[in-house]
Amino acid sequence: MIRLQLExxxxxxxWLNLALPLAALLATLVLCSGLVMLAGADVFEAYGALFQGxxxxxxxxxxxxxxxxxLVFTGLAVAVAFRAKFWNIGAEGQLLAGAxxxxxxxxxxxxxxxxxxxxxILGGALAGAAAATVPAVLKVRYRVDDVVxxxxxxxxxxxxxxxxxxxxxxxxxxxxxxxxxxxxDAEYPMLLQATRMHLGVLLAAVGAVLSWLLMTRTTLxxxxxxxxxxxxxxxxGGIAIGRVVLLTACVSGGLAGLAGVGEVAGLHxxxxxxxxxxxxxTGIVIAMLARLxxxxxxxxxxxxxxxxxxxxxxxxxxxVPVFLADVIQGTSLIxxxxxxxxTSYRLRIRRHVPG
Amino acid sequence: xxxxxxxxxxxxxxxxxxxxxxxxxxxxxxxVLNLGIEGIMLIGAMTGFSAAYFTGELxxxxxAAALAGMVFGAxxxxxxxxxxxxxxxxGLGVTLLGTGxxxxxxxxxxxQPSQPPSVAPFETVALPLLSEIPYFGPALFDQFALVYLGxxxxxxxxFVLYRSNWGLALRTVGENPHAAVSAGVNVTATRYQxxxxxxxxxxxxxxxxxxxxxxxxxxxxxxxxxxxxxxLVVLGQWDPWRCAAAALLFGTVDALQLRLQSSGAIDxxxxxxxxxxxxxxxxxxxxxxxxxxxxxxxLVPFRREEx
Numbered sequence: 001m002i003r004l005q006l007e008x009x010x011x012x013x014x015w016l017n018l019a020l021p022l023a024a025l026l027a028t029l030v031l032c033s034g035l036v037m038l039a040g041a042d043v044f045e046a047y048g049a050l051f052q053g054x055x056x057x058x059x060x061x062x063x064x065x066x067x068x069x070x071l072v073f074t075g076l077a078v079a080v081a082f083r084a085k086f087w088n089i090g091a092e093g094q095l096l097a098g099a100x101x102x103x104x105x106x107x108x109x110x111x112x113x114x115x116x117x118x119x120x121i122l123g124g125a126l127a128g129a130a131a132a133t134v135p136a137v138l139k140v141r142y143r144v145d146d147v148v149x150x151x152x153x154x155x156x157x158x159x160x161x162x163x164x165x166x167x168x169x170x171x172x173x174x175x176x177x178x179x180x181x182x183x184x185d186a187e188y189p190m191l192l193q194a195t196r197m198h199l200g201v202l203l204a205a206v207g208a209v210l211s212w213l214l215m216t217r218t219t220l221x222x223x224x225x226x227x228x229x230x231x232x233x234x235x236x237g238g239i240a241i242g243r244v245v246l247l248t249a250c251v252s253g254g255l256a257g258l259a260g261v262g263e264v265a266g267l268h269x270x271x272x273x274x275x276x277x278x279x280x281x282t283g284i285v286i287a288m289l290a291r292l293x294x295x296x297x298x299x300x301x302x303x304x305x306x307x308x309x310x311x312x313x314x315x316x317x318x319x320v321p322v323f324l325a326d327v328i329q330g331t332s333l334i335x336x337x338x339x340x341x342x343t344s345y346r347l348r349i350r351r352h353v354p355g
Numbered sequence: 356x357x358x359x360x361x362x363x364x365x366x367x368x369x370x371x372x373x374x375x376x377x378x379x380x381x382x383x384x385x386x387v388l389n390l391g392i393e394g395i396m397l398i399g400a401m402t403g404f405s406a407a408y409f410t411g412e413l414x415x416x417x418x419a420a421a422l423a424g425m426v427f428g429a430x431x432x433x434x435x436x437x438x439x440x441x442x443x444x445x446g447l448g449v450t451l452l453g454t455g456x457x458x459x460x461x462x463x464x465x466x467q468p469s470q471p472p473s474v475a476p477f478e479t480v481a482l483p484l485l486s487e488i489p490y491f492g493p494a495l496f497d498q499f500a501l502v503y504l505g506x507x508x509x510x511x512x513x514f515v516l517y518r519s520n521w522g523l524a525l526r527t528v529g530e531n532p533h534a535a536v537s538a539g540v541n542v543t544a545t546r547y548q549x550x551x552x553x554x555x556x557x558x559x560x561x562x563x564x565x566x567x568x569x570x571x572x573x574x575x576x577x578x579x580x581x582x583x584x585x586x587l588v589v590l591g592q593w594d595p596w597r598c599a600a601a602a603l604l605f606g607t608v609d610a611l612q613l614r615l616q617s618s619g620a621i622d623x624x625x626x627x628x629x630x631x632x633x634x635x636x637x638x639x640x641x642x643x644x645x646x647x648x649x650x651x652x653x654l655v656p657f658r659r660e661e662x
Contacts, residue, residue, distance in 0.1 A: 035456075039463055087443055142641040145589060147390065147443065149640065151582040152633040159633075163626035284447055321462035323455055330394075330452030337440045337448065 006345040016343055021289055021296075024335040025303070031335070032328050041318040053313020054306035060313075062195050066267070068298075068305035070095070070276070072204035073259035074283025075290060075297035076211045081132075081252035083215065083292050085228040086245050090135060090150030091256040092280025093157035094128040098257025100161055101127035102264040103169075103271040106182030113185035117199075120186060120261055128257020129250040131157060136249030140242040154280070165273060179271040188266040200262030204298075207255060211294035214251070224248050256280060277308075285333045291340065304329065361610060362494035368613075369606020370498075370505040371563040372580060376587040376598045377512050378556030382428075383588055384516065385549035386529040386652035387435050390446020393581030394453025395427045395554055396561035401457040403562025404572040405464055407474050416474075417501070417562050424558020425551045427453055432547040439656035450581075461572060476570040477501065499567045501559075508556075512595040525549055529650035532657045542657050557581070579633065586636045589647050608635045 033043040054064050074091040081088035088094075102120040105111070111119060135149035165177035188199035215221040223244045226234040235241055263275055282304055289303070290296030311325035375396060382389035389395075399420035407416030427449060434445035465472055477499045486496040516522040527535040528545045535542055564580070565572045587605060591598030612628035615621055 035459060089447070138637070138641055142644055143647075144637070144640040144644045145585070148582065148586045148589070149637060151579070152586070152637045155579050155633040156630050156637075159626040159630040163624040163630075166626065167624050281451065284444075285451065288444055321459050323458040323462055326455030327452065327459050328455075330448055330450075330455050333444070333448040333451060334434065337444050338434070338438055341438055341440065 005348045005350055006341070007348050009344055009346050012343045017291070020339040020342060021291070021300075021336060024289070024339040025332060027335045027339075028328055028332040031331050032324060035324060035327060036318075036320055039318075039320040039324075041320045046314050046318045046320050049314040049317040050307070050310035052310070054310030059195075060309065062192070062197050064302065064305045064309045065201055066196050066198070067309055068301045069198075069200045069204040069262050069266075070259035070279045071282055071286055071301035071305055072208055072297055073255050073262065074279050075286030075301050076207055076283075076294055077128075077252045077254075077256035077259070077280075078283045078287035079290060079292045079294055079297055080211060080215065080224065080255065081248055082287060083228045084224045084245060084248040085231075086136065086139070086248050086252070087146045088132060088135070088150050088249065088252050089147055089284065090132060090153050090280070091252075091259075091283045092276060092278065093150070093154035094131045094253040094256035095260040095263075095276050095280050096157050096161050097131040097253075097260065098124035098128040099260030099264045099271050099275055100164065101257070102261040103179045103182060106186030106265060106269075107180050109183075113183075116183060116186035117188065117265065120182075120265055121203075121258065124257045124261030124264075125254040126257070128260065129254040132249040132253025132256070133246065136246050140245055161271065162273065165271065169271070177273050181269050182264065186265060187269060188262070196267065198262070198266030200266040203258065203262065204301075207258065208294050208298050211251075211255070211297075215294060220244075220247060220251075256283070259283075282329060285329050285336075288333055289336050359490055359494040361614060362491070363498070364613070365603065365606040365610035366494065366498060366502060367568065367606075368609045369603045370502045371560040371568065372584055372587060372605055373599055373602035374501075374505045374508065374563065375557050375560035375581060376584045376591065376602050377508055377595060378553035378560070379584050379588045380512070380553075380591065380593055380595065380598050381525070381549045381556070382431075382553035383653055384529045384593055384650055385525050385546045386532065386650055386655065386657070387431070387546055387550055388442045388446060388585075388654055389428075389431055389550065389553050389557075390443060390585070391427060391431050391449030391453060391554075392446075392557050392584055393577060393579070394450030394457075395424050395557040396564075396577045396581045397457040398427055398453045399424050399558030399561025400565040400576045401461050401561075401572050402558070404474065404565040405461070407562075407566055408472060413474070413477055413566055416566050417559055420558040420562035421555040422558070424554035424556070424561070426554070427558075428550040428552070428554020429547065431554065432550040435656065436543055436546045436550070439658055442654050442656075458574060471571050471573065473571040474566065477567040499563075501563050501567055505563075506599070509595050509599045516595060521545075521548075526650075529652050532652050532655075546657075583632065583636055586640055589649075590639055590643055592647060593650060604639075605632060605636070608632050 036043050036046045053060060055061050077091045101123040105120045105123045106116060135146050135153055138144035138149045139146045169179040171178050191197045191202060223239050226239055227241050227244045231241055259279060264271060286297055286300040286304055289300040307325050307328050311322045314320055315322040379389055379392055402423040403416040403420030406419035407413045431449050434440045435442050479497050480500050482496040486492045524540045524545050527540060528542050532542045564576050587601040590601040609632050612631045616625050616628045
């Protein structure tokens with residue numbers, strides 16, 4: 001009789017850290033190819049169209065990079081929070097809070113032109129941080145489950161935004177639920193002429209590096225990891241857990257808020273109902289795929305941006321429903337956590353001789 | 356406000372929450388937080404609707420939804436029990452996968468018609484004699500058959516949990532899996548069973564929404580109801596009776612916001628009424644979470660060789 005058994009590893013070989021995410025992605029694409037066939041399309045043709053739509057031309061490539069920038073921010077937000085085991089599922093709502101703050105500040109006539117972009121960035125980050133502080137306080141003071149609190153708050157913030165868009169912010173001419181445009185001076189400068197590549201892309205890259213420095217080179221980063229790994233030992237070592245959770249929430253919410261600022265200041269120049277197609281939730285998948293490493297968030301975000309932009313092309317050319325992108329997200333998250341098991345365990349095949 | 360119609364409405368909107376909350380309770384009692392609930396309910400709503408649409412038989416839809424939910428419950432078991440992965444991340448993965456699959460399959464089967472397909476939904480069943488009781492009769496005893504089943508599940512769950520051997524095993528597994536092993540209980544099997552039951556109930560709750568409360572599947576058919584159930588289990592202190600009370604309380608808030616929205620008695624944007632159930636949940640959690648005592652082994656993966 002042959003048995004498969006998991007046994008603990010003494011140490012993790014370095015190559016596994018790169019090989020496992022790639023293996024997980026490959027497994028995802030193989031698993032999802034069944035759905036492509038179910039949709040009556042040729043697997044290679046469909047994935048080819050997906051690849052073409054994501055990276056096949058300069059325009060598509062830039063679209064993918066632009067789409068990755070909010071995903072980098074939400075991915076970072078989740079990566080920082082999950083390190084402290086603060087289960088922030090609320091990046092979606094924090095993003096919307098940041099977007100609303102940016103849209104409000106960006107439309108103010110009394111502000112001098114030069115101050116608009118910095119004020120939006122600061123205001124958006126603060127709004128996101130404030131939105132994340134609510135569940136953090138509830139967790140620390142009232143022991144409310146952070147998963148539930150952050151999720152509930154997503155709905156509260158979404159409906160608050162819809163109330164704004166349907167009320168004071170409604171377009172008086174068209175009647176559409178679109179907020180007033182921000183001022184021209186409030187728009188992010190473009191990094192490349194005649195494209196949609198805006199300042200937010202650069203900010204996302206900077207944000208990733210700064211988050212990495214925060215987590216690896218600062219006392220707060222050390223405290224965040226200590227609280228996540230072993231809260232009892234952290235408390236014993238003199239770390240005020242409640243304070244660290246609150247600070248983590250501020251950083252995490254601030255990062256998610258910046259995702260919203262970028263969408264308003266760089267792309268849409270207003271807030272509307274479909275501002276975020278679930279960027280906050282995708283951020284969770286991205287953070288996990290990056291193994292909560294801020295630098296890994298960038299390639300993971302690019303991957304999911306590519307899937308999202310490519311899926312539309314695939315849908316147009318082969319008729320495979322665009323929701324394949326969502327299935328790929330879920331499947332890759334599951335494959336990734338399963339693959340991660342092999343960093344600390346190895347699979348042993350045992351020949352078991354009875355008797 | 357306290358007319359019979361309102362009472363009937365709160366029971367009608369509370370029932371799917373009750374069913375899903377009981378499902379979540381079973382999973383958590385065995386030590387597994389099933390965050391797949393939102394996705395499993397959506398899968399249940401989609402499968403149930405599709406099966407009923409093509410067979411013309413609503414109960415086949417319910418059956419299909421239960422089976423689909425069981426498959427996803429088993430998947431949750433594979434990830435959290437067999438592989439011992441993080442319950443938070445596994446559950447979110449199952450929700451994302453379930454959501455994606457539900458949308459994908461719905462689009463594959465029905466395309467993008469201008470008029471979304473619909474079915475003739477469940478009709479209420481008036482119980483003889485009982486429904487003729489003045490005031491309470493029509494509200495309590497002229498409901499969907501699924502409502503009666505949902506409420507019968509409460510004493511049944513309480514009996515199974517507190518009075519059966521399996522229930523004892525389940526509770527031990529959720530409190531102290533090592534003690535359960537010493538008592539000869541198979542921890543892995545018990546957790547799988549609990550997760551499969553939880554999946555079935557979540558699937559049925561989803562199909563309730565697409566086949567009884569509404570008559571079609573829409574992308575927003577669940578819209579956070581699953582997440583609310585996670586909170587209801589905490590408010591219900593992991594006990595079937597209290598979970599039922601929590602679900603009815605939430606049903607009251609939901610029915611109230613619908614009533615306020617349509618009555619126009621309070622002049623607020625309707626989004627504030629939609630927000631109300633979520634705000635109430637947060638407040639209730641803040642009031643009661645300190646007293647809540649979760650099963651001791653909740654969130655802890657079990658590996659026999661590790662102590």
